[in-house]
Amino acid sequence: MSEELPEEIKRWTSKRRTALVLQIIRGETTVNEAARQYDLKPSEIEQWYEIFLDAGENGLKSRPKEEIERKDAQIARLQQKIGELVMDIDVIKEVHHMARLDPFGSGWRSED
Numbered sequence: 856m857s858e859e860l861p862e863e864i865k866r867w868t869s870k871r872r873t874a875l876v877l878q879i880i881r882g883e884t885t886v887n888e889a890a891r892q893y894d895l896k897p898s899e900i901e902q903w904y905e906i907f908l909d910a911g912e913n914g915l916k917s918r919p920k921e922e923i924e925r926k927d928a929q930i931a932r933l934q935q936k937i938g939e940l941v942m943d944i945d946v947i948k949e950v951h952h953m954a955r956l957d958p959f960g961s962g963w964r965s966e967d
Contacts, residue, residue, distance in 0.1 A: 864893060875900065876907045 860874055875893075878884045879900070886904070890897040916922065 860893070867895075872903045873907065876904050879904060 860871060860878075864871060875884075875889055879886060879889065884892070886897050886900045889895065889900055
């Protein structure tokens with residue numbers, strides 16, 4: 856059960872590229888036939904095919920949920936680190952601001 860593609864396509868959306876790749880996988884057409892039919896370069900279709908297969912391989916990994924959890928934990932650690940760095944910057948700005956106001960400990964900024 857394949858999606859029929861219009862004979863003339865101006866924009867190759869991801870849905871249309873997927874439909875074409877699936878037609879090739881099912882043996883309904885070949886890369887060269889599709890290239891001629893849709894006025895595409897065979898190398899372009901082959902690239903879509905490889906990208907599709909690579910994405911499918913990632914989807915079939917035995918532990919995709921654990922991979923997502925690992926990435927989420929890494930994102931949380933990085934967000935925490937960013938927060939710490941922002942606080943450090945705020946402290947440095949405050950110290951710098953205070954030093955400009957009171958460089959000699961007198962409470963007044965010296966203009967000399």
